Amino acid sequence: MTSLTWTGPALDRARVRRLLQDYGVYAALAVLFVVAVGLDTSFVQMSNIRVQLFQVAPTLLVALGMALVIGTEGIDLSVGAVIALAASVVPLYVGYGMLPALAVSLLLGAVSGAVGGAMVALARIQPIVATLSLMIGVRGLAEIVNGNSAKPVTQSGLLDLGSQSVAGIPEMAWIAGICALLTGLLVRRTTFGRQLVAIGDNRQASRLSGLPVRRVLITVYVISGVLSALAGVLIVGHGAEADPANQGLNMELNAITAVVVGGTPLSGGRVRVLGTVAGALFMQLITAVLTQHNVHTSYTQIVEAAIICFAVYASQERGTR
């Protein structure tokens, strides 16, 4: 009897899981928003929303690069350290103006990404190990460059970038949004993006199909490095100080969380850019809501952990042929 009735719900469950995988993060984000407003109507005030956007922008930038890397069945733990490195060189070059400082930071991010990518693609070191070593080394380098204390940054262009708004939305959020749009186009519309996804799904078949596997892998890590460096510069602008010892700490974990909650599987072969945006927003909002209602940080972390577990559980593909 039970065995007969079992097939019905099982099928439904598969469909529910599918829906959850595809749209779960958007639904969760909407529900969370409604709940947050229901608890405290001041949540929708523009000032609060701007605060949230300021905080989510760097995470989102890093998460976009992370989503690409994860799409190739890799992972990039060095992103937090790259933020620190980018921040550390800002005080050195900001005297020449904002653009030179930005250029040097992004260049360093690209170099760090190229090193990580080369380790993965050429030396075939597992991504988690390659970027872990990079994470440790680059953070050390950043502290050497900057010294141990935070340095104030007062260049007006940079400070504006980190605090001004255009049309009521912070410039940082505009930048992150544009980058998300470009990343989406990159994944969906370009040769590179399609090759990236194919390599993440079946690397051997991709190689046999003549895809430039190494080039794509290295490029993906370079993009991740550049986006992280950009996030680092924005963080410096927002905080008006460069503090490599503390900036970007745990950012790799936040980024991975956003990607995973957004429905991109860690097994590669799929990149969900819009999901990543929603994932980053969701994690930002849940922290904000809990904090605003005086829930202690320790509990907030436990809630985040539960969400991550659930997201990974939901994204597991079951019953595949």
Next chain:
Amino acid sequence: MVQQDLDPRGDSVLEVSGVHKSFAGVHALRDVDFALRPAEVHALIGENGAGKSTLIKVITGVYRPDSGTVRLDGRERDFRNPLEAQAAGISTIYQEVNLVPLMSVARNLFLGREPRRFGLVDVGRMNREAAEVLGRYGVDVDVTRPLRTLGLGAQQMVALARAVQIDARVVIMDEPTSSLEPREVETLFSVIRRLKEQGIAVVYVSHRLDELYAICDRVTVMRDGEVVHTGEIAQLERLRLISLMLGREMATVRDKGTTAFDTDRHERQTGRPVLSAEGLTVRHRLHDVSLDIHPGEVVGLGGLLGAGRSETAKAIVGALGTDAGSVEIEGKPLHRRSPAAAIRAGVVMLAEDRKAEGIIPNLSVRENISLAALPRLSRAGVVSQAKQDEVVRLFMERLRIKASGPDQKVSDLSGGNQQKVLLARWLCLNPKVLLLDEPTRGIDVGAKAEVQSIIDELAADGLGVLLISSDLEELIEGSDRVVILKDGHVVGNLDGEDVSEDGLLDALATAPPLSPDDPDLPEQPGPATGPENPGGTPRAGSDPAAAPVKEKQR
């Protein structure tokens, strides 16, 4: 009760009778009888999918038979797992050495039953006993070294020693020599002879016929899940053995087969070959393989499993690194050897393993078809949807790919349609040479016929085709010419009228014993003193038991 369970003939140590086993409705074993006498070496052979592995797994308790019985020493046994079978005296040595590479040799040998003192492992005694045991098998190594620092042959010998240590009555060896050097094979043989002297029965699974004739007493041939022959190996002609394996009666030459190939040969354009491979050599796999493919011809690549057919195709496209050899496309040498370079030069390969090396499972039919052609369908790195749609539509129609639409996930398609998607991936590149490795394996009859007629059409359009197929009929009827491989050597060329089952079986049976690393071809006899084989090739007759297995640093 014991009485009635006794084997009536009483001369078998292991007896399998009437065993059926099916998976999801497909029969893997059908009414299989298999009897193993004490102190015999029994060859178990058959092509892929014949049911050898399933039978071994039934014997060793990995699978439980759907019906039928397994008796050990006359008693009916029902092993629920491999451990029970092992405890009862059935030991198995698998193809890949399944020990713990980082542990010492001695620890591996005694894993799970270490000699103990005061509750702790008595390392001194363990090492002493290990050295003694291995010495008996002619393996002279430092037993405290990690296993992985030993050569593969020595590792295999450790596995063997371990298997026999456990009071084995029956030892099953699954392709034990696939990774061994010739002299290591000899050492293995001497160990097997010693096992025989101790009354242990050995089941020997191998595709190397020469080895079977050298070491085995009896043979059981399986095909399509059934036992088709059991008997003394000395009384079974090589040719007969091969025809039993492949399921072709030597005498039966059919006028018309069941394949969809046109019976007419293609009009071969003579003159310059479109692809010319010279002296391809891959250590342990291929030796000096050369072949030409002309425009408009289908060249078959014949040979048994492990002869180096797939390796040849992979070496040509650069998916497998070669130690020597060159490939020319229309007279121009391919300098960089990689799949990408081969594709640019117009040579593409449909890989044998559709799942692992073919489809990108989570992507759509559209993306799978256009994967290799993406750069050609793009402008400034942006994929042109219009061009992509056009190509995809064209090939879905031309190859009659049945899918709900171009956006269906490729892994939702049937095997035959997946294969056509992969063919489309290659054909839309407009290649000059198409290497097909088992293009119809695992696809249904209808799709098989369609793929075969596509191959025909392509050759008629002037493509050079290399066809690898284990389906003898397909190979014979599809090919204009057949190059025969054996143990990594080219041992024959069939052309014109000679392209027949008899011709192929003949060539396979009469080819002399070879090893992929033998430096010389049989036509050029001479002292085999290649660098990899300093002492010449020790064959049957010499007694290498005295010679310890050469340790090799890896």
